[in-house]
Amino acid sequence: MTVKRIVFLFALLGLTGCLDRDLDEVGLITDEAMVVTAHPLASAAGARILQRGGNAVDAAIAVQFALAVVYPDAGNIGGGGFLVLRQQDGTLDALDYREKAPLAADRDMYLNEEGEVIENLSVLGHLAAGVPGTVAGMVEAHERYGSMPWPELVQPAIELATNGFPLTEKEARKLNERRADFLTYNTRRPEFILKDHWKEGDILQLLDLARTLERIRDRGRAGFYEGPTADLIVAEMERGGGIITKEDLTAYDAVWRDPLTAEIGDYGIITMPPPSSGGIALIQLLTLSEDYPLDAWDWNTVKTAHVMVEAEKRVYADRAKHLGDPDFYEVPVAGLLNPAYIRRRAASISLEDATDSDDISAGVPAPPESPHTTHYSIVDPAGNAVSVTTTLNSNFGSTVFVAGAGFLLNNEMDDFSIKPGYPNSFGLIGGEANAIAPGKRMLSSMSPTILERNGELFMVIGAMGGSTIITTVYQIILNVIVHDFPMQGAVNAGRFHHQWKPDWILSEWGALGPGTALGLWWKGHKVVPKPSGGIGRAAGILVLPDGRLEGGADPRGDDAAAGF
Template identity: 50%
Template sequence: MSLLRVLFVLLLLPFWSVAAMAADGDTPIIDYTSRFHPVLAERGMVVSQEGHASEAGLEILKAGGNAVDAAVATGFALAVTHPQAGNIGGGGFMMVYLKKENRVIAIDYREMAPASAHRDMFLNAAGDVDTQLTWFSNKASGVPGTVMGMTEALAKYGTMPLKKVMAPAIRLAEEGFPVSYALADSMARYQKRLTADPVTARYFFKADGSPYRAGEILRQKDLAKTLKTIADKGAAGFYEGAVADKMVATMEAGGGIITHDDLKNYKAIERTPVRGTYKGYEVVSMPPPSSGGVHVIQILNILEGYDLKSMGHGSAAYIHRLTEAFKYAYADRSKYLGDPDFFDVPVDALTDKAYAAAIRAKIDPDHATPSSEILPAERLPYESPQTTHYSTADRWGNMVSNTYTLNFSYGNGRSVDGAGFLLNNEMDDFSSKPGVPNAFGLLGGEANAIEPGKRPLSSMTPTLVLKNGEPFMATGSPGGSTIITVTLETMLNVLEFDMNMMEATAMPRIHHQWYPDRLLMEPGHSIDTARILGTMGHQVKGVLDETESWDRVLGSTQSILRRPDGVLEGAADPRRPGSLAAGF
């Protein structure tokens, strides 16, 4: 057994901690300094993947802002201090619960395909997907949505002016901040890819080309100017004028296809959340083009018919049922999920409890069903690499769950010259060729084919849980294709096993996504349990022996739980160093 596993088993269980790799291959880092208890607060809470950003949101809460004000402040701050995924050049989803109105709003600010995009744009002469184009070119960038999403959320549901809410982010960019160990390590590991673009190299590395060390100050003057322009002019300061000119110039110089018209035509959309129930709780999550909300509810519907608690958390019986449910959901994802503005997504059918019961009846309690024998449902019940998540809550009972991304760590690795921000590579989240896996191994079909103005399918799953009609929990995670399973397991730890927020966050996780047919198990699971699962027919990767080693971790939830007495429990996932739950 490796030293890493010995430390996990002997020192850290059940509150083990390891930093996650980014979607495209970060190595794990043990963080022994993480808190293994929930942070408690009465008046407000921000939980994010980066400490300075959490403190930016807390600053706004302390100044009298609500959860939306804090969420917008945190989002812009992450664009400065967490460039791996925090962004103004990407997009995402925001779930907002408004206590006064007892209403949940789902804000879709996902990127959009440019007007000149077409379904075969990433195929080479042989008709195969060119991953260099889909991953690392300017053509891989969709029209960014973050700035529109943040500014519209603030204007509609916040209480503070944009300049005040953005002040912490502008300060962090202009005056600089001490580089964390996590950021220093990340930039050093991605140095080759990031320095391939001279502009990115200038923004994130020293003049001599060397990476920043932990504790050294990183200042981003061009990004500060861009943020000031947005603070002064709102979304128009990004989608029009000088910043837009710089973005289009970068596109034209590097073979990208985003135009001024694409930027002017971008819209954030408010959508109807998907809703489900699980043993007395109401689950409210992001609808398509997120696949996360639909499949979280679908999987919960399947699992609701089992007495999971009696099986025991982490038991082979428990993990087997989770895994089989995951397979069926991801199979359906490959066929039925896409942008609802372009494809009639059968949300009601997929989240129907009778359909879940039919799937449950197919699950053999003692044997795994090979993925090759599971197909997307032929008929449904009739019906007419790198991301970051954060959660906020305020004293008035409002809650926000927000997930946004550039896709890979640092997106396509290219930056907008003179504007200070990285570009996304979200076009890879489309099905560049139906039936061919994307960078996360996910299969897709016609529903997610590339079309102009379309939003790519996403696994991002910002989720709110209500209890007796009151906000109870906000959670979500980064992690590409693992987001859905990570978010769901964290919820089950609370809803089914009565764990506090930190326990629920720290417990080891599993993942299966139908294809490839493998069950990933984080360190911390019992070796005996893994062996039993192997005898049941699961293709287990991780924890068995050195030849099956898989020491990576799954996701990084940043969650808030509101207890019956009104006290907030915040839990920053220790899997990624630097995360912080900040409250008062």
Template identity: 45%
Template sequence: MRAFKTLIVAMSIAVPIISLSTALVSPVHAAQTSIYSQMATAQPVWAKHGMVSSQESLATRAGVEILKQGGNAVDAAVAVAFSLAVTLPRAGNIGGGGFMLVHIAEQNKTIAIDYREMAPSKAHKDIFLNENGDADARLSQEHGLAVGVPGTVMGMELALTKYGTMTMKQVTETAIKMAKEGIKVTSDLSTSLIGMKQHINQWPSSTGVFYKADGGNYQVGELFKQPELAHSLSLIAQQGSKGFYQGETAKQIVSSVQEAGGIMTLDDLKNYKVVERKPVQGDYRGYQIISMPPPSSGGIHLIEMLNMLEQFPIDKLGHNTAATIHVMAESMRRAYADRSEYLGDPDFYKVPVQALISKDYAKKLASQIVMNKATPSSEVKPGDLAPYESNQTTHFSVVDKWGNAVSNTYTLNFSYGSGMVAQGTGILLNNEMDDFSAKPGVPNGYGLVGGDANAVEGNKRPLSSMSPTIVMKDGKPFIVTGSPGGSRIITTTMQIIMNVIDHDLNIAEATVAPRIHHQWLPDEIRVEQSLNQDTIDLLKTKGHKVNVKNAMGSTQSIMLTEQGIFGASDPRRAGSEALGY
């Protein structure tokens, strides 16, 4: 192994951390090329060789250790993914699914890996309707029918086999050790388990894993062991995806799902497939935006919104001014109206991708925006030519010394998914079936409206908002980013990009800046409490309804420049860490 001279660690206890990378790219703004700037209101972390930025520090360290051993960005990303299943059980997973962007520097090519969950083969569009024909949220959220066929394990295996350099045994070693020997309970883990106790305790198999034998809660600093999960991970280390989709683990998953009223079969697990797709790509002020294609709606609507915003002098309007937020909100409401109508699994529904990301289409939509007046959502319909994940998704970004990059977002949907642990496995199972449209026009568990394009069908993948994204400059990675946050994922990712490109903020400033969100319905701008009250008042005079709500997102971002790698881990979530060397 080669020796590495410098180790830089940034930890967030109440304030998360930062990421770094290796490929050297031309700088964008002078302020961003300095490791530290006295003008900056937040400082990024710097590294020379590579970086991992994730929502949980132990997982970050597992990934960096792989990089130090000579592994590439994909090897490290897979190690992070399996580690998060142990250390961040509310979102990290092997019982869920997600999306990964892989940039291969040597080939200057980016691949989108779709390992989204699939509906069991017997699923149908009326599966979540009660006897009155109304959508029953319990069936799609806290029931055996809520569980989609997981994709994470096969997705990680495909990425590792095709684009990594290490073995499954090597990249799962740390995760297995942490599950077997235990991890110290953090305040973040303790708080989330206490908060979700009612949800988790519906399932005796889950109670035994996440709470003490007497039903008590784990306290901060206590040792939390997951021996059954360690065994399940060991089977994957030894047998690859067959150790999950076939054999004892598969039987235990199917048995637990069926006992809970579900319809998943062993054949559903055995027949699961990962799909490699062509990323969706756009251009914003000379930068190339590469993001996830359907069944993620993220990339399309990220580009659609940026195309509209490109018609306005955002840099001159100012950062987070009422004028800028107004045009952002108006662009968001139009894109989310389109999302409700046109997005679904492309293997089942012809999504009009090129029409939605067309510059001409964006100009038409932008021309409808009046600078001093909000357009009521009742007057905005899908253009002439929606459901989503919970906050408890998680994102991580990785860059290695060769310039390879990984942007990965995955989830169980709700915090701790369905709450159900497959008996004897330690594996939390998702409730991603709620991301389908249970009934056209009826909002799902998180308020977004969908239509027939996202109706439930056997072997179909539900629509998602996950938006792992890589921004390119002069053909090389410049920003690697993404976020959890349900429907707010897309707008959060957009604001990271705008903050850097339009407002000259460094990646740390871009991360901590106040965020806003509009999703067409409900007709309101959601803002964080740190947004200026005068700005809120000005927005109201334009006719906007403004609601101050919880903070949005947990971005993990890496910026590559000629001066090295700069990164920022979002301070909105405790316990994250970016570590570079």
């Protein structure tokens, strides 16, 4: 055996170490209401709204704006997201406030004269930004489902930005790591974020952002898409070579869509439709998994992990070919979710050997008969549930602050297929369905999801993590409904990920049980360690048999559960 092969085997066996996370850990349990977010101050803001009589949507709005202050690398007003809702009476809804390509965008805007991709043009700087949707989304959610006055929901974020808040160790480190990019890609130095060295406990005060939030508080949608804030956005675009105009801002609309639903065993799945790829992929994965005795095989054993990985390869291949903005491309939703189609895709799975990704292509579903994100989950005292995933795409998005307005712009244009067959910053391959077009929404992996059990609310779940969002949510759901973990233990548990291309299993250190990585290698899989940061970060709520709520806050970040 060669030295290189021996070293690889030792590295592989290293992946089977023990995680320092309790799989049996039970999270915060409350009697009536729960909020789980990526930051303790945002969770507290949402819980206070619920204590004052607000509903789940009211709390979601307060959380969204609070995250824009205390979690600037993903919480946002300069990005977008998806919201899935289940009312206590069974009413379902889904809100798409995903960003849009500017009207001046074109399919080859990130290519040079030879047709090659210009490195980083779709990732960093002004041209990477899509038209933000977050503020419009929150206004739409409030108009349809809110119960408290709008100003009261924005005010907690204003107070956090005005008074300042202490940085966590993780947030201080991330600000230090991106200092050079903040200097390189901003047309005016964002002094408020450029301290020589941030450390835990330092107070971050965001006065320009506070004034922007005040305009949103006082004027709603017009406080962002018109007036001084719109002027500042357009001026920033003009200085930095971006293409978002006032016409783009006034034309932006958030869209209500019918959520995807599926029955899998005793569970009802309620999740996001396109332009999310997450809902379709998640239903495909759970449907396929139902045909294998994963409970008998046990958690993260060779057989269990092998089948999950083989399922993921096929689902991500479908994602690359068939999914895009349904307003621009006829996504074959019914065909992709047809159980017969899903099982045909599974027929080529061998329990003995890995399938080479080059031998897997997208399926041909029957025509219908008719990175960087953050997630929060909320259940209010009445039993209304909201699952929200929101994003700037990469950490700190394009790294461009709107000068004078104090908020970051997204780099969501990279989520388009900037060149069919060319991988984006998350390594995802895309095709014509997700090509750039003016006014089009880019494909997303965000997967906000709600589960029912026997017709009753059972779980609220979602995650951050770019292309790993889908597999993160998939594994957490299986951890609960198949392996019987508590919510916190299910979120704690080590994770792995496969997305068809590149053809390897990305694994957290210690995620695979003793011998599993070696067993997968013998079947022909390539297993590589996630170098840092873990895979995904999730926020979950589980309804216990006695009706109480258990929160699952991810130990990979500063996430926290709050409630009463």
